[in-house]
Amino acid sequence: MTNQTRRRFLAGAAGVAAGLAGCSSGRRAPPDPVTPSGAEPDRDSPYTAVYDATIESVAFVGTAGGGGGSGFVYDDYVVTNQHVVGDADQVDVRFERGDWREAGVTATDVYADLAVLSTDIPDYARPLSFVDSVPPVGTEVLALGSPFGLESSVSTGIISGKNRALASPSGFSIPNTVQTDAGLDPGNSGGPLVTMDNEVTGIAVAGAGTSVGFAVSPLLARRVLPELIETGTYSHPFLGISLLPVTPIIAEANDLPETRGIYVVEVLDSGPTDQTLRGADGETTVDGRTVPTGGDTLIELAGNAIDSNADLGTTLALELSPGDRVDATVIRDGERVDIRVPIGSRPPPEQ
Template identity: 35%
Template sequence: MDKIISPDNSDSSDSSDSSDFSENKQDIQPSHEKSSIDISITQIAVSLAVIISLITFCTVIYMSAGGLIDTQPTQLDITPNHSSESSAESVYSASKPSVVTIYTQTNAGLRSQGTGFVYNNNGYIITNHHVISGNVQQLYVKYEDNTWANAEIVGTDIYVDLAVIDPDRPETPAPLPIAVDSPNVGESIYVIGSPHGLEYTLTSGVISGLNRTSPTSTQFVVPDMVQIEASLNNGNSGGPVLNKNGEVVGVARAREGENIGFAVSTDMIRAVVPNLIAEKQASHPFIGINSIEMTPYIAKANNINYTPGIGITHVVNETNAIEVLTPGNGQITYNNQQMLLVGDIITHVDGIQITNNERLATVLIQNHSPGDTVELTIVSGDTTRTVEIELTDRPNVNNLGVKP
């Protein structure tokens, strides 16, 4: 709850120095011609003047105070504030019907695998790729009202760990809204899921980091992850991470340690899910290189000046990169360490600064598709140049060994 701080109402009085007129003093004697009646009249008049002044002063103060509240309402938030408990309760009760528990039938039997949530008016459900992957014979979705539905896979993306499934249910709960704006570090969040099969468990925390990466079963990482400080366990995967307005700010994916979890960002949802629904498969733009993040240490080992960017170590055959980019192709020994040789250094893609592979993957996935042409800014020794390259699709995950 926001803390409302009242304005400081403590009185302050100005102490003016008394003026010294001793140089011009005159002995002024009171007039003895004044009658006592005159003195009384004078005293009454003075008293009335003082009273009128006080009334006027108080009226002005009162009107001024009223005017400040009316004309500058933004200085004081007078709207009722909900406590964190009531916010959690309202988000939970409003979102719960749109959250599902996903069960899989395998040779080992029926088991709860994870969580999902309704994405659109067709009833499609978003979850993680790893929730529905493997030797799955049948998918089932269980709703909050205890009804069950068979489900089919619409599309999956192993690279960002997202999947879309279609339940066989004629009537579907309302989809959860996807937040338009990215969350801020420190923002309160709520996670609904089925950890260890405990359906519709609510956990809460805050956004504790942005632009993180998380490993996958491929040699690529999931970029642009949202780091959360909320309890995640087996079964939370695929569940919605919600802000105080009940908007999805991420898809719960993995727990990396005590009070450290990661969620797929809404930017990735927007970049990937529509393609999964339309094309039934994922495609990701690919330059065709293996690269490492440049550091002063790596630059010194390669006997080159340090330039922030990614150093190309290998180029993949049968990609356009082989024609325009120069890799290091080899290893060196530096301070008794085996290190990769770097060739060209990529510093920008279409004018966007690139400092590591994760940033490159984020920029490519969110802004481009296979077949697009991008402009790379390349540093080679003391020379800087720009080259254009057509992006291809990432290779099959079984034939990896390269980075973006």
């Protein structure tokens, strides 16, 4: 029984071998070797030109826990996200040509989600510069980094939106973020979003879907990073209020002439002690919902129209500093009132 089974197997194997050999009983000559072309590959793509000009400034950032993200060279430092490095004092950085470096975490800022790393930067990794202003929606951009640990990757897209307020674990939104449809996957965090002119127009911070990603504003980064590098900290401006966006229900309950602005619900003890904004002191019911009443509706601050929470965050983050006292316009008791409001300093993040 065993010998018959073995004979059948050998016979079948011989048939398969003959089939793979093309049923030829003679020996076939090996195929001719393929000679690599000496011609240079076509590098006329504008995306290739931007990639070649910037990728050596981009690095993989690895942490002791096995996590990783991206970073890039800025002013003789490596910049990445705070959430990439977490509480680490030291991380590993790998540059484009394979050079590994240990990097010290010089400073972090949880509110802007930025971190500065100190290390021995290779000569070929030149610093990248930020744009002077965020380009228009529709501008082509490239996202460089290490998605899923795949170093030196690039994805393309456009600027899909500007001045977005991005929710953050810090309890405060990251203001003025840049929205893009360029692929931002885990591992892209901290990498640059660059224009076709090789300038950084954002620092990748979050992906929210297959075509929605967000980057820290280059304008916010240009404000925060120099202070982090020089002093190790950055003090964010703070009005010291809890607020709600003005919706039709809030506008109806407070007799507002327009559905715009931000509504002051409460003046917080953690804000400046002499805050002139006024919080709600009552409530009413509209369509079965309890709505606060009596608070100020802020519609202008430092000469800027405040139509939304995003407008307030951008004005505070990009134009004001702790200790300032600036003009504001509110709707108070149905009247337009001009006041001066103090700007405090945001309290340290909760541990």
